[in-house]
Amino acid sequence: xxxxxxxxxxxxxxxxxxxxxxxxxxxxxxxxxxxxxxxxxxxxxxxxxxxxxxxxxxxxxxxxxxxxxxxxxxxxxxxxxxxxxxxxxxxxxxxxxxxxxxxxxxxxxxxxxxxxxxxxxxxxxxxxxxxxxxxxxxxxxxxxxxxxxxxxxxxxxxxxxxxxxxxxxxxxxxxxxxxxxxxxxxxxxxxxxxxxxxxxxxxxxxxxxxxxxxxxxxxxxxxxxxxxxxxxxxxxxxxxxxxxxxxxxxxxxxxxxxxxxxxxxxxxxxxxxxxxxxxxxxxxxxxxxxxxxxxxxxxxxxxxxxxxxxxxxxxxxxxxxxxxxxxxxxxxxxxxxxxxxxxxxxxxxxxxxxxxxxxxxxxxxxxxxxxxxxxxxxxxxxxxxxxxxxxxxxxxxxxxxxxxxxxxxxxx
Numbered sequence: 001x002x003x004x005x006x007x008x009x010x011x012x013x014x015x016x017x018x019x020x021x022x023x024x025x026x027x028x029x030x031x032x033x034x035x036x037x038x039x040x041x042x043x044x045x046x047x048x049x050x051x052x053x054x055x056x057x058x059x060x061x062x063x064x065x066x067x068x069x070x071x072x073x074x075x076x077x078x079x080x081x082x083x084x085x086x087x088x089x090x091x092x093x094x095x096x097x098x099x100x101x102x103x104x105x106x107x108x109x110x111x112x113x114x115x116x117x118x119x120x121x122x123x124x125x126x127x128x129x130x131x132x133x134x135x136x137x138x139x140x141x142x143x144x145x146x147x148x149x150x151x152x153x154x155x156x157x158x159x160x161x162x163x164x165x166x167x168x169x170x171x172x173x174x175x176x177x178x179x180x181x182x183x184x185x186x187x188x189x190x191x192x193x194x195x196x197x198x199x200x201x202x203x204x205x206x207x208x209x210x211x212x213x214x215x216x217x218x219x220x221x222x223x224x225x226x227x228x229x230x231x232x233x234x235x236x237x238x239x240x241x242x243x244x245x246x247x248x249x250x251x252x253x254x255x256x257x258x259x260x261x262x263x264x265x266x267x268x269x270x271x272x273x274x275x276x277x278x279x280x281x282x283x284x285x286x287x288x289x290x291x292x293x294x295x296x297x298x299x300x301x302x303x304x305x306x307x308x309x310x311x312x313x314x315x316x317x318x319x320x321x322x323x324x325x326x327x328x329x330x331x332x333x334x335x336x337x338x339x340x341x342x343x344x345x346x347x348x349x350x351x352x353x354x355x356x357x358x359x360x361x362x363x364x365x366x367x368x369x370x371x372x373x374x375x376x377x378x379x380x381x382x383x384x385x386x387x388x389x390x391x392x393x394x395x396x397x398x399x400x401x402x403x404x405x406x407x408x409x410x411x412x
Contacts, residue, residue, distance in 0.1 A: 001055075051175040057075070334373075
């Protein structure tokens with residue numbers, strides 16, 4: 001588990017440093033392989049959250065009412081502490097799409113799901129993963145003026161809850177397996193790999209080919225529903241803005257369709273330039289948006305095939321880590337130490353990025369490798385001498401306080 005979390009941290013660091021600036025990951029094209037960190041690292045992180053919660057609350061299924069209450073309070077306390085830490089990381093202004101606030105929502109959601117039967121979790125996870133994305137796409141088209149911090153946090157931001165709640169359920173199910181058996185690890189590696197290959201292959205067949213562009217850019221912080229991987233760079237005098245509404249602010253010209261005026265400072269009324277609500281909804285083409293939400297497999301798209309393919313990839317990675325640590329634990333000790341302090345490691349990454357780590361060396365891949373090795377070495381020394389990371393201690397303390405327990409003794 002720690003090794004897999006360490007890999008997720010290294011991958012997220014690479015995504016935040018934008019080590020991949022070309023087209024989306026394609027298995028047959030080695031030049032795109034660096035893009036593997038985009039989206040998949042955070043999905044691995046979320047899956048491992050579910051597995052960790054299952055191991056942490058292993059007795060929740062058969063717990064008494066009082067024991068279940070304490071388990072729930074501890075999860076809520078831990079989630080609240082992570083939420084505050086996430087807000088502080090956002091205040092740093094590092095420019096990364098911070099996952100911690102949504103991660104805290106998962107802890108609170110887990111408080112009401114860890115006791116459910118495995119069958120219920122499988123059904124819930126499948127329903128969220130298959131029905132959630134097209135349902136969100138439908139809601140988005142039926143609400144052309146939607147917006148707000150709450151919606152951005154859980155539904156229409158970089159980390160839509162439909163993706164992460166499905167992965168949480170999958171992780172809870174995996175955490176109930178006998179992870180000490182080699183057979184379990186092999187099945188996870190093989191089945192997860194086959195699901196990933198099948199999902200990406202199906203997505204490639206169902207997605208129409210994109211037109212070539214002069215310059216492309218890929219960012220890990222793309223918002224849900226977008227298709228990252230390409231951004232055309234053309235001279236301004238070659239852009240046709242006829243029929244668009246344009247605004248100028250601080251030397252930047254923003255042009256948009258008239259029906260989107262309310263999103264750019266319009267009055268948000270029922271009619272926009274004479275269009276009724278039904279006309280505006282029809283212009284969004286709900287069936288096409290719902291179909292795209294099913295077939296999209298790009299990083300952070302929130303599509304059904306992304307959940308399937310990247311989720312299978314995460315399961316395969318965990319299975320591989322279970323096998324490697326069984327036979328060569330010493331070889332991955334630094335990576336395991338890094339994964340043992342994931343919250344602290346994530347925050348340190350944000351601080352390094354804020355400090356301009358991507359510009360310290362001529363190629364962004366080099367600082368990623370150098371700083372990752374340095375953080376792994378520091379984590380190894382810290383865990384061998386001190387134990388838990390400082391932020392991990394803080395969240396554990398918050399869980400104790402919320403459950404009114406200290407060192408396992410009730411104070412109530």
